Amino acid sequence: MIMANHSSEYYVPPPSRWPIVGSLALLTLAGGFILFLDKMAAGPYVMALGAAILIYMLVGWFGSVIREDQAGKLGGRVDMSFRWGMVWFIFSEVMFFGGFFGALFYARNFTLPSLADAQMLWPGFSGAWPSAGPGIREQFTPMAAWGIPALNTLILLSSGATVTWAHWGLKQGRRRQLKIGLILTILLGLTFLVLQAHEYLDAAFTIRTGIYGATFYMLTGFHGMHVTLGAIMLTVITFRVFAGHFSPDDHFGFEAVSWYWHFVDVVWLLLFVFVYWL
Amino acid sequence: MDAIAHHIRHEEHPTGLMRWLTTTNHKDIGTLYLWFSLTMFFFAGALAMVIRAELFQPGLQVVQPQIFNQLTTMHGLVMIFGAIMPALVGFANWQIPLMIGAPDMAFPRLNNWSFWLLPVAATLLVSSFFVPGGSMAGGWTMYPPLYIQGGISYDMTILAVHILGLSSIMGAINIIVTILNLRAPGMTMMKLPLFVWTWLITAFLLVAVMPVLASVVTMLLTDRHFGTHFFNAAGGGDPVMYQHIFWTFGHPEVYIMILPAFGIISSIIPTFARKKLFGYTSMVYAVAAIALLSFLVWAHHMFTVGMPVAGQLYFMYATMLISVPTGVKVFNWVATLWRGSISFETPMLFALAFVCLFTIGGFSGLVVSLVPVDIQLQDTYYVVAHFHYVLFSGSAMAIMGGVYYWLPKWTGHMYDEFLGQVHFWLTAIAFNITFFPMHFLGLAGMPRRIPDYALQFADFNRLSSLGAFVLGASQLIFLYVVVKCIRGGAQAGDRPWEGAESLEWTLTSPPPYHSFTVAPQVK
């Protein structure tokens, strides 16, 4: 048929309700968050509703993409679009972290020295890193790099290796290696998160501990959220593998998740060097 | 072929509201963006009318200072994020697939979501006028520590900015991927219409800087509610750090709003000069150079924060450099006109006014790039004049010109040429009456963002307010012309402008609901 011919050109999906459901979800979520921030009792409930709608939307939307994929509607050019899309999405994530790293560098290299120069206002302040600032007289022990963080570095790096090993398995049609690799990766990711939670619980300072606490928790916190998201994505992919999805030459879904996982990995390396070590 | 076209035109899609809520069609989504933008343009414009009414004479007459600050803040935020950017994205949606011979955008569903996030953000912003304490009044730049003092509307603004950022990032990724991946065979990069090039580079800027804005407003949020000290000296933070990160977003943002306008102008001028664009290659490189430089000049917005002398000099030199590629563009437009066969339809009038008036904005930009001069002019009405010359007579007038230029293609009807020209002349003249005196007000020492002023500023302010009222009222003509054109008018034909050459003019007017389902071959 003529239409089939056209859809093989580039798949343009029919009208979809998922985007508007997504907008509704974000409106509810944002509204609930605002109520929560301004200490209104309804806040958390509205947020929960928003999150539920969001999950419904994500499941529905990704579900329909996966079904279209399995039905063979998404040709090579759509695949290429997905690849470019993922690349630019990760780039935007890099820039998001860039903002927080920028804050860390600026505070260390410009703010603290200039506060130390302002002896008229902050007598005796030295400006040495790590610092909670001149107005917070809190003694604290910064996080040491060579304990759990170093171990976590090892764990995340190995998880990068296991996901690559799984990818080799997929490409060479060794499904068993693929499955083992993916499960190992998820387990390593979860171990990382458990250790990170342990580190937070044991920390001798809080997010209120001046600029050190702020940059530490915001950077590691957002990274932790990304690891969590990555782990969820890996879990979805693993289910798809067990359901028989992906072939050695067509498995963009898998690759997207592994790219994301490597990105999370690289961010951690930067965190380890600039937040924990130096 | 007829059978195919017929089949496609009657392809199933819901009707009524559901059509617009669920659409995956780039033309529908482009239309949504443009209507949303026009609505926001009138909303933010109405705020500006109240601002000018208050500034009509010294003393407080119309609104109290707190309300005045809310008005200026929301006027800025809504014009930038609600009017200009969505209008340009609307053009991208309508035109890019048509200009590169693509069946649609690369991710049609995502495209729908990018749009439908905008009303969510607008809801948060507009409804913030009605919460206790009123809407955000800290200026569109949201500088702490002032921002930390605000009430619930400040949180609503932060969340709105997050959602706008999400929308922009998804929209921009869609545009980049469409241009990189969906070009028709033979449409090489250096054959792309300049409008497409400018949007490719703009989309790159968006993906690069919207996340930075998201990160910095997140820091504002945690400073407000979770006890962080990013912008508080007592905790080792720094309000100036906010400004650095904000302007790392903010300066590229300025070019996000002007580069696609360059693209529109570069489509209009060759059409009505009946001559190909002069120096196409150098235009592409100039746009790329402007985009690159935009990342390196942010702190020229902050010359009065007290940077070390080396910092001031670096940012001054880098900023001055931007005038070189910008100059190249203006020279190329003039050279395109030179020895053309020029006619003066409404789109062309807007384009010519753009070239002159944007250049004036460019000159005042060069003036304030010089640190010592900027010391006198920073945060004065001179700056208000400067950015309205680049944003109103720049972006907004390019958008209006673009609407007149492509309306016949979009609707199939010619717009009312007489009313279009009336709209143009009223807009151009009233714009200059409104904003040119502001240069003098700034030079004479009137700070911006004040509801009340000293007596020596009274006469220019009165003049400026009168101009503004005419400027505001003239835009109703625009609305009327657009509605009239949609409802009917002379048949436009496939190619209403004899000098127009890009791919969209090979289609019918209006184009079929799904166009280029079979990719055209570009020679």
Added chain:
Amino acid sequence: MRLKEPTTTRPALLAAGLLLSLPALAEYRFPLNLQPPVTIIGHRIYDLSTTINWICFGIFLVVFIPMFYALWRHRKSIGHEAHHVHEHPLLETLWTIVPFLVLIGIAIPTTAVVVEMKDTSKPDMTIKVTGRQWKWEYEYLGEDVKFLSNLATPREQISNQAPKGEHYLLEVDKPLVVPTDRKVRLVFTAEDVIHAWWVPALGVKQDAIPGFIRDSWFKVDLPGTYRGQCAELCGVDHAYMPIVVEAVPPDKFAIWMNDQKTRLAEARAAASKEYALPELVAMGQKVYQANCVACHQANGQGLPPAFPPLDGSKVVTGPVEGHLTVVFNGRPGTAMQAFGKQLSDVDIAAVITYERNSWNNKTGIAVQPREILAFRESQAQKVAAGK
């Protein structure tokens, strides 16, 4: 104009004087350029601004004369045919390189001015300027002289209930007094949000950033009064925190400084005095007008919810200690400032007494300055203990 000349020449002189003053009048009604500078940096900026404007004007002509020529001569309506030339490498190179060279020409003199204006070394005196919502505080470092400078324009003028004075919104109760011909270094900081100290005639604009110190300098050539405003959005009354600088010859400045010191000594003596209730209420009303009225309003009703009413307020009619704590330390996270650092003991005693005995508040209690002093000392001890 000399009007004592013989009557015959008077009309001619008058006419001439009127003619001569026309540009001046136009300059007043429609000022077209920067304010006349009175410092070396101000002059340099003025000249730089003039030069760059002429350069821009020149380039404008170079670009737009050909454009309008083309619009006129190359119209389709007169039958002009398009000549298809789309490239011209030499021209394109030229219009890239020539602007670059022009820019270098502009950058060289500008750089010298930037370096000069940032050079705050070897000052003759240093004044600390602190921005507050919405007033300025000046402290002559090493002299123990410190005062607040508030808007002096009456609220009635702002709300159009009284005719506006000549220096509407550009007048203060206590101007900053500086000597001419001396290099004055200003160090800036702020208490709450970012402000910007700007006096156009001096060529100084500098942000005052809370928690940080920035500096700038000027050396005034001519005695006179120079006016400016806050130039960074700082909240509701951003338009109402002007700056007035009075430049006087050094000998007069020395006299003024001595006078200030004497008055400070008197004020200290006044703090130990006992005041009667009506006296405190009268003094307090003035303090209230200067510091509190913008938010809490003249009728004490405030502007809820941001600015709570004082009329009938539990804090105001409750124990003095609680009332004092709020006035002294402010309420963090709101616009209520810590007035303990800004106002003298007498002023605080007066304003508290005023608030407790105005509108519907009738406590009948007169709070004395020595109670404020005692409170101040107890606060200082608490802070010291906190260390």
